[in-house]
Amino acid sequence: MLSAYYKRIFFFLIACSSLFFFTPKQGFCHRVDIFCWVEGDQIKCEAKFTPGGPVKSGEIVVYSQQTGKKLLTRKTDQEGKASFKIPDMAIKKRWDLKVVCNAEMGHKNFWVVRADELPSIKPGVSSGKKGSSAKETVADREELIKTFSQILSKQLAPVKKDIAELKEKRISLQDVLGGLGYIFGLVGVAFYLTGKKNSR
Numbered sequence: 441m442l443s444a445y446y447k448r449i450f451f452f453l454i455a456c457s458s459l460f461f462f463t464p465k466q467g468f469c470h471r472v473d474i475f476c477w478v479e480g481d482q483i484k485c486e487a488k489f490t491p492g493g494p495v496k497s498g499e500i501v502v503y504s505q506q507t508g509k510k511l512l513t514r515k516t517d518q519e520g521k522a523s524f525k526i527p528d529m530a531i532k533k534r535w536d537l538k539v540v541c542n543a544e545m546g547h548k549n550f551w552v553v554r555a556d557e558l559p560s561i562k563p564g565v566s567s568g569k570k571g572s573s574a575k576e577t578v579a580d581r582e583e584l585i586k587t588f589s590q591i592l593s594k595q596l597a598p599v600k601k602d603i604a605e606l607k608e609k610r611i612s613l614q615d616v617l618g619g620l621g622y623i624f625g626l627v628g629v630a631f632y633l634t635g636k637k638n639s640r
Contacts, residue, residue: 472498472549474541478526478557485514485522485551487541494520498543502527505536505552516541531558 472495474487483502487495500514500522511530514522530537534555542548 470545470547472541472543472547474539474549474551476539476551476553478553478559479523481526481559482523483526483537483539483553485516485524485539485541487516487520487522487543487549489543489547494518495541495543496520498522498541500524501540501542503538503540504530504533505538506533507535511537526558530555531561534558 470489470492472487473490474485474495476483476485478484485500487498487500489495495516496518498516498520500516502511502513502524503509504511511527512524514524516522526537529535536555537553537558538550539553540548540550
């Protein structure tokens with residue numbers, strides 16, 4: 441009888457411990473997702489918690505991916521959005537831009553805007569010289585291609601965002617542990633109740 445009593449207590453403690461330690465906590469499950477895209481001479485950013493809402497007043501820090509140099513900082517608004525003008529040096533040097541979002545409680549993530557997504561430097565056009573008409577034609581063609589690329593990039597931005605979010609929606613270790621915690625907890629409770637019923 442005493443052994444059965446301690447067995448019920450043992451299984452009850454296992455159930456409580458499993459539910460406490462393995463159940464996903466809101467603070468631990470938060471992950472920051474950030475997405476950035478080029479729009480004209482600006483880079484638009486959107487950051488949010490997964491699960492959760494937008495990252496409000498999050499710090500956005502932009503670095504050169506090649507040199508590690510810090511270029512600028514911004515803050516997200518109440519919708520988790522921020523934007524900034526593309527640094528001239530990044531365009532000139534053709535740097536990839538690493539955009540880091542620092543949120544509350546040490547949560548952070550980053551997005552890399554590739555150099556080939558940035559606008560190109562408009563070539564200078566010579567005038568009053570032989571061949572200037574041909575150069576103007578080339579410049580006009582390059583400007584047209586640039587404009588078309590920017591429009592296409594803007595239209596594809598929502599698609600890229602959806603793809604990025606789909607890549608992030610994966611099962612984490614915390615999710616697995618949470619599921620196991622519920623299973624062990626329910627099994628422990630079942631053993632406890634069964635033992636209690638049999639003892640009567």
